[in-house]
Amino acid sequence: MPLATTRRTGLVDQAIEQLREAVRGGEWPVGNRIPVEAELAASLGVGRNTVREAVRALAHAGLLEVRQGDGTYVRATSEVSGAVRRLCGSELREVLQVRRTLEVEGARLAATARTEEELRELTGLLGARDEAQRAGRADEFARVDSEFHLAVVRCGHNTLLAELYQGLAEAVTASVRSTAGEPVNLHQIRHDGLLDAIRDQDAGRAAAEAGGFLDELLAGLG
Numbered sequence: 001m002p003l004a005t006t007r008r009t010g011l012v013d014q015a016i017e018q019l020r021e022a023v024r025g026g027e028w029p030v031g032n033r034i035p036v037e038a039e040l041a042a043s044l045g046v047g048r049n050t051v052r053e054a055v056r057a058l059a060h061a062g063l064l065e066v067r068q069g070d071g072t073y074v075r076a077t078s079e080v081s082g083a084v085r086r087l088c089g090s091e092l093r094e095v096l097q098v099r100r101t102l103e104v105e106g107a108r109l110a111a112t113a114r115t116e117e118e119l120r121e122l123t124g125l126l127g128a129r130d131e132a133q134r135a136g137r138a139d140e141f142a143r144v145d146s147e148f149h150l151a152v153v154r155c156g157h158n159t160l161l162a163e164l165y166q167g168l169a170e171a172v173t174a175s176v177r178s179t180a181g182e183p184v185n186l187h188q189i190r191h192d193g194l195l196d197a198i199r200d201q202d203a204g205r206a207a208a209e210a211g212g213f214l215d216e217l218l219a220g221l222g
Contacts, residue, residue, distance in 0.1 A: 076170055
């Protein structure tokens with residue numbers, strides 16, 4: 001391979017990794033447009049062609065979506081999430097059914113594997129969720145609710161399960177936003193029972209609480 005080609009490939013790989021980390025780190029949230037090509041080239045210290053190739057690679061992986069004449073938007077935070085988004089499309093029921101399987105097992109594992117520090121994190125997130133609910137801050141409520149459920153799964157200390165769950169959670173959010181209305185009134189669903197079960201290290205009860213929450217969502221689809 002010619003030296004110039006090798007060097008160019010290295011720059012593209014470096015740009016891909018930097019853009020991927022910006023997406024994963026939340027610098028550009030899902031659904032938001034990323035900076036234009038010229039700005040990215042300047043901030044990364046590479047040419048515009050390098051940025052174009054990096055963006056094309058991440059679009060192929062499902063993290064970005066290029067909309068001609070509009071810009072490039074964040075589609076998912078990881079390759080797993082991107083793959084799930086491509087597979088599920090707008091089939092909200094199917095996504096929720098699979099999410100239920102993962103979340104029930106995640107809650108079961110969380111009850112047995114969580115640490116005291118993680119329990120404090122869950123308590124804080126649930127408190128912030130409920131406060132946003134009482135104050136009527138819908139966007140904040142949705143964000144913290146999602147963070148709480150992901151934190152529950154992460155408490156099980158199964159990295160692959162957490163990654164799969166996050167991918168599904170993003171797909172659910174996107175699907176719900178694309179529908180005319182929410183399948184159920186999420187503000188009526190509480191998670192105190194789930195947190196109590198995890199606190200008591202009752203795996204069976206934690207799994208039942210997690211399953212009940214998603215059963216409500218599925219029932220709301222009619």
